Amino acid sequence: MFISGKLKQLKKTFYRYHFLQLFLSIFLALSAFLFLTSTPLPMASPLSVTITQPDGSADIVGEGIEFATQKFGDPWDYEQESDLLYWDSMAADPVVDNGVVDFTTSSGNPRLDILYRGVQETQDIGHTGVVYPIDTTQYRWLSFRMNLDTSGQARIWWFYDHYYTTIGLSGFIPVTSGWHTYVVDMASISTQLHAWSNSPNMPIGFAIEPIVEQSNVNGQLDWVRLTKENPADNTLEISWENLSSTGATLEFYLDDDNNGFNGTLIHTEANAAVSGSFNWGNDSGDAAFPTSFPPGDYYIYVKENGADTAYSPGTLTINDAPVLHFTSPSFLSGEDYATVEKGDPWDMNQETDADVRGVDSYSFSNGILHGTNTGADPQVEFNPYLVKSIDSQKYRYLTIRMLLDKPWTVEAIRAIWSTQKVGVGDTESIIIYRGWHTYTLDLATAKSGHHPFPWQDHSEWKTFRVDPNSRISASSLTFHIDHVYLTARDEASDVYTTTWVLNDDNPSAVNVSLYYDTDNQGFDGRGICQVISQTKRVAQDILPPLINPTNIMTGTPNLTHTLFLPVVLRNYTPPLPICNTDGAYYRWDTSQLPQGEYYLYAGVEDENHVTYWYSEAPLVVGH
Structure with missing residues (x-):
């Protein structure tokens, strides 16, 4: 019994010892772990740039020189429907809204035409590549901002004619889902068929294929820019x-x-x-x-x-680069036939402005003519009562502002005139684009249609009408006409007041230099005067003009003082005299100018750009 009791006591002591030893080991290990984990580990140096x-x-x-801004005065920013004229292989018509183009692709090669090439056998007018072809030796950088719901590859197409017989096609451009801006050097990108800058002709259109061979892709296009070198x-x-x-x-x-x-x-x-x-x-x-x-x-x-x-x-x-538009001379600044001869412009403010035929229904409201036709030939007659014959030698610029409610189909406007003594004349079609557009056509130079008598072949026409959708469709179409003008060219004898509109974020820091030219190409005319910006005018006004504005038109200097200058300065060109004006207009002395037709143009300079702008119509000077 004694021995057995001792053994039990020894076992208890042994177990206590080992338990304490095990506890101490666990405690030390845990303490070490806590110590190590509570001590910060060495880390890489933080980013601090x-x-x-x-x-x-x-x-x-x-912003530099951008194609659409310089050619149209209107960038491809999709702030209005008129920025998008055509598309192809889309699941539904693209929608231009809130500054973007919403689209959904279909099979084939879905394309958004950035510069539309127009339609064969129609009038060459508007913001199309036939009127404004691309000089690919100058414009080489393409950039656009686009959003897609999937990734893939895009391509760029460019066209040299209406028929797809001569085209260029870029290599694949990787595109990623989400919003991204893509910058493409068109001069160096891999191409199929015709290279961008090595063709003998200038492209009359180009398009973006947002994603290749993928249907039902949803996307948005925010803006497109085609620019010269920075x-x-x-x-x-x-x-x-x-x-x-x-x-x-x-x-x-x-x-x-x-x-x-x-x-x-x-x-x-x-x-x-x-x-x-x-x-x-x-x-x-x-x-x-x-x-x-x-x-x-x-x-x-x-x-x-x-x-x-x-x-x-x-x-x-x-x-932004400064944009200038001459409001006179322009297609609308000359005398208007209906205003002068009838005393009432064709502004659709009353039913007597037009005689409407061939429609299911029509109405006049809020200064707009609304008409709907189904399968018929709608006609809007503007001179039905022979108030006074139209002098075709004087009145030549036709301007129509209208809207056609339609999905994309090729519809067109035509103008038709007649007289019993001669017969009927008409224009070739004017293509109607989606959205509100203003269409202007010089009837004196327009392509003739099916009837044999051009506008200026006869001095007086008795009737004049517009067919608002002459390519008749079986479906119901509704048109809206805001106004129609038939105007003359601006004329001057001794004095002419030219006016303009300047678009610039800071117009007070812009200089406008005025020139005249015998054509509307090259910007190689002669100087008139300079409109000094408000920020520079105080300093400039203390200096007298070096050349009289009248004499600069003949090239004869009229120096205030005679100076004998070193021969190294004999090619020196004095600055233009300061225009005597306090606004966006100038009364130009044309009394010494030879008779003829002259375009005005302006050189506009701000702190980052110099841009040039011709008047869209000439001034006719006669004495």
Whole structure:
């Protein structure tokens, strides 16, 4: 019993000892684990690069020379339906709304025509490539912003005629789901068939195939730009500092806001220094240029070795190029037949403005004629009561503003005139596009239609009408006509007042120089005078004009003082005299100008651009 009791006591002591030892081991191991996990582990140096420029102070660069802006005065920004004239192989008609084109693709080669080539055997007018072909030696950079719900490949098409007999086609361009801006060098992209810049002819149209051989893809197109090379002096300094890892790769992005890190790559800086800068727009590391983007305010952000860091402290501004439109002389500034001869323009304010035939129904409301026809030949007669014959030698510019409610089908307007002594004459068709459009046609030079008598073959026409959808469809079509004008050319003898409209974000900082020319090509005419901007006028007004505005038209100098200058200055061209005007007009002394037809044009200069604009119609000077 004694021995047995001792053994039990020893076992208890043994078990207690080992339990304490096990407990101590667990305690020490747990303490070590807690100590190690509570001690911070060594980490890589945090990303610390910062952008110092742009900071929002005078960081301005120009948008450059963009095709649609310079040719039409209207960029492809899809702010109105008239920006999209044609499309092909879409599941439904694209919708232009809120500044974007919404589309859904179908099978085949779905295309959105950016510059439409027009339709064969119709009038060559409007914003089409037949009127404005692309000089591919000048315009080489294509950029567009697009959203797709899937990824794939896009292509660019360009056309040299109406019939698809001569075309160019780019190689595949990778496109990714979501919103992205794509920049394409058309001069170097791989091509099938005709290369962009090596064809003997100029393309009369081009289109974007948003995704190749995929149907039911939903997408949006925000804007399209076709630009010349970025000018060498159109640059902006972008700088950084505090780069923690010298030699890192920095990627700079342009973004229209300062959140999300979802912009467009514009520049890559390999082996970057701790601090540095580059001139965006003229650097070998540029992936896009100031000319690649629409005017607006943008932020810059940078990625360090692929990791997002921070945005610039302020914005940079891409300044819009100034756009000028002459309101006189123009297609609408001369005398209007109905206003002068009837005392009542064809403005659709009352039923007596037009005699409507061949329609199911029609009405006049709010200054618009509405008509619906089914399968008939609708006719709108504008001179039915022989108020006074139309002098075709004087009145020649036909302008119609109208809308046709329709899905895309080829419909057309025609003008028709007649007299019992001679017969009937008409125009070839004017294609109607979707949305409200203003169509202007010079009847004196228009293509003739099916009837044998051109507009100016006879001096007086007794009747005049417009057929608002002459390619008759079996379906019901509704048209809306806002106004119709038949106007004469502007004429002047001794004095002519020219007027214009200037579109620029800062018109007070714009200079306008006026010129005249015997044609509307080349901008190689003679100077008239210069309208000095408000910001420069105070300094300029203290200097007398060097040349009298009247004499500059004949080229005869009228110097205030006679100076004998060194021979090295004999080719010096004095600046244009200051126009005596306080607005967007100028009373031009034409008394010494030889009789003839003259186009006016303007050179418009702001801090980033110089653009030139012809009047759409000439001025006729007679004495």
